[in-house]
Amino acid sequence: MGNGVYTSQHEDFRSMCREFLAREAVPYHDAWEKEGIISxxxxxKAGKTGLLGMGVPEEYGGGGEPDFRYHAVLAEELVRAQVTAPGLIAHNDVVASYLATRTTPEQAERWLPGLCSGELVAAIAMSEPDAGSNVADIRTTAVRDGDSYVLKGQKTFITNGENSDVVLVAAKTAPERGAQGISLLVVERGTEGFTRGRRLEKLGWQASDTCELFFDECRVPVDNLVGRENAGMAYMMAGLPRERLSIATVAVAAAERMLADALEYARQRQAFGQAIGSFQHNRFKLATMDTQVTIARVFLDHCMGELNAGKLTLVDAAKAKWWTTELQVEVAHHCLQLFGGYGYLKESRISKEWANSRVQTIYGGTTEIMKEMIGRSLGL
Incomplete structure (x- = not known):
């Protein structure tokens, strides 16, 4: 992983990420998966090493580096080391990104240093039992009462839900206005009326703590409103290209890794007196995947450049998100088949990648929602 879009500084950062993960994550990852949560x-330690809050201004303890390529390098190295990625991505590319750009100086001083040091873990709470990809359907409400909002509702499938100390919650402050009546509130650990449900068991990403969150007459200080009241949907729309590009980055990195492993196996594994990669069917499958993954990497690199220039559109991000994640699932399927019985073993790398890949086409907006957005942009 890694190519011409990265400079020597990015590659130095890659080496640091790789060494850190090999030392501080890989030896403990099996235990984290069994426990269902990262320690x-x-x-x-990730905060101390500089892997958290890379885009946060230096005055708040961050890296002060807006270049998305550093985030991409970290995502690629997480995939390479097969270390659970969603929690770090939600923390860095979603919540820290929102809070670094939408908060007041007082709020920034309160939350950003902890997010950068790792003393505070962040989560974003949008999805609900009856509202997934369409955030406009959320039912959680926040009613102003003096110097507080009274928050009522339930969120589900929340990454970092158990570990989180600050949760960025989407709630309706003006329900009669529909999508234009959504606000973003930060709910802090220990707030009365805020409770967490059971840890959800998932098909993949076993070390990613995921749970339901409940808000029962939860009083959130008005000072915890992020940005302007009722501007939450606009903020989320502005943040979605980055979030979806982060998911696409994981997808391409995983597809590249699986293909590399499959190629190595196809050269070594013998059947009927020859390497299995020499059979035309397998050779054509690998050639097809190699072509598709190369094309995906080219478009991903283009989108990274657009994001860094402030020009990545919702539509192009949607194209990158659905295409690369569906490709990831397809590559996982074909590579597992190539590995045969060994691929079906739970301990095998490809079986874990196969399980982890499936959610990529679901969270961050399903493939169907991505295609709907693209279709509407075509005037259909």
């Missing part, structure tokens, strides 16, 4: 010590 808090890892978060603190």
């Amino acid at each position: 808090r010590e890892f978060w603190r």
Whole structure:
């Protein structure tokens, strides 16, 4: 992984990420998967190493580096090391990104240093039992009462839901206005009326703590409103290209990794007196995947450049998100088949990649929603 869009500085950062993950994550990852959660010590060590809040201004303890390519390098190295990625991406590319650009100086001073040091873990809470990809359908409400909002509702499928100390919650402050009546509130650990449900067991990403969140007459200070009241949908729309590009980055990195492993196996594994990669069917499958993955990488690199220039559109991000994640699932399917019985073993790398890949076409907006957005942009 890594190519011509990266400079020597990015490659130096890659080496640091690789060494850190080999030392502080890989030896403990099996235990994290069994426990269903990444240790808090890892978060603190990641913060100390400079892997958290890379885009946050230096005055708040961040890296002060807006270049998305550093985030992409970290995502690629997480995939390479097969270390659970969604939690770090939600923390860095979603919540820290929102709070670095939408908060007041007082709010920034309150939350950003902790997010950068790993003392605070962040989550974003949009999805609900009856509202997934369409955020406009959320039912959680926040009613102003003096110097507080009274928050009522339920969120589900929340990455970092158990570990989180600050949760960026989407709620309707003006329900009669529909999507234009959504606000973003930060709910902090220990707030009365805020509780967490059971840890959800998932098909993949076993070390990613995911749970339901409940808000029962939860009083959130008005000072925890992020940005302007009722501007939440606009903020989310502005943040979605980056979030979806982060998911696409994981997809391409995973597809590249799976293909590399499959190629190595196809050269070594013998059947009927020859390497299995020499059979025309397998050779054509690998040639097809190699072509598709190369094209995906080219478009991803283009989109990274557009994001860095402030020009990545919702539509292009949707194209990148659905195409690369569907490709990831397809590559996982064909590579597991190539590995045969060994690929079906739970301990095999490809079986884990196969399980982890499936959610990529679901979270961050399903493939169907991405295609709907693209279709509407065509005037259909």
